[in-house]
Amino acid sequence: MRIACSLGSLLTINQVLDCAQNGSQTKLDSIWIPETWGMENFSMLSNVGNKAINQKIGSSIINIYSRSPSLIAMGAATTDHLLNGRLILGLGTSSLPIVESFHGVNFESPLQRMKEYVEIIKLVISGKPINYTGKIFSLKNFSLLIKPIRNNIPIYIAAVNQKMVDLTWNIGNGVIFYLRPKNEMKETISKMQNKNRIDVSCQIITSISNNSEDAIDRAQKTIAFYVSVGKIYREFLANNGFNSEVSNIFEEYKKSGFKSNHQLVSDKMIKSLCICGTLDECKQQLTSFRDTGIDLPILQFNPVGNVLDSFNLFKKIFSDG
Secondary structure: OOOEEEOOOOOOHHHHHHHHHHHOOOOOOEEEEOOOOOOOHHHHHHHHHHHOOOOEEEEOOEEOOOOOHHHHHHHHHHHHHHOOOOEEEEEEOOOHHHHHHHOOOOOOOHHHHHHHHHHHHHHHHOOOOEEEEOOOOEEEEEOOOOOOOOOOOOEEEEOOOHHHHHHHHHHOOEEEEEOOOHHHHHHHHHHHHHHOOOEEEEEEEEEEOOOHHHHHHHHHHHHHHHHHHOHHHHHHHHHHHHHHHHHHHHHHHHHHOOOOHHHHOOHHHHHHHEEEEOHHHHHHHHHHHHOOOOOEEEEEEOOOOOHHHHHHHHOHHHHOO
């Protein structure tokens, strides 16, 4: 079965490139690079693709408020050319604090905006002249000056709430799930795939160590971070079995920041949301995620200790699989 990994926010630029090169000779299907408020995505995707020449390269994710749809299409066409047709374009809405505080754009109409972005990007990549009128965007007589290496670049959409899930299954080539309880994810995937099959990926917080407790501690810190700063994840998890834990984690964050709130991440959350522990434990946990119906598990590298030593252990979960 296909397997992928995600490299990024906890790493430096050079560490991302070193890990990508290190993993390039494995059986990885793809390597995914996030964009938060550090590394710019298209330049990183191109450089990672130079280090990992055997894998597809995915963005996870480019948000649809920081660039126009035409600019994303231009970036995708350029990057796909540099990668010789290996790009997977991951799109998402990001969140209100990032969009409004970091980019100075109003966080409005995310569903309609995503629909129009995907429509415009597909038209631009097709290479045809565009005259487009939507509720948000109007384009006149626009076409690329370069010829895309492919007329279709696969578009995966990050989806949390049901309306975005529904839209993704209608217009996307794939979905990117994250921080989704396994029982809920299995039910959602089964229901949606019966309507229309797309490629289902899920980015899974993954932390591997010879000391299981160290790996669990690292995973707890990552969960606590997203619960603390990510309202959409906080609300989704609260509505799907973790109301008490989410409330406790967030309240402690408001009191003392990230000092100790990760200790309130329960064993139940760890087992439902993460892959963490020793190598053998992680391989068993990966099987349980596959059983939910995921087509492409994307293992999010959360280093424990020295980054390159940690990655050498991390990659054993997919180098034989």
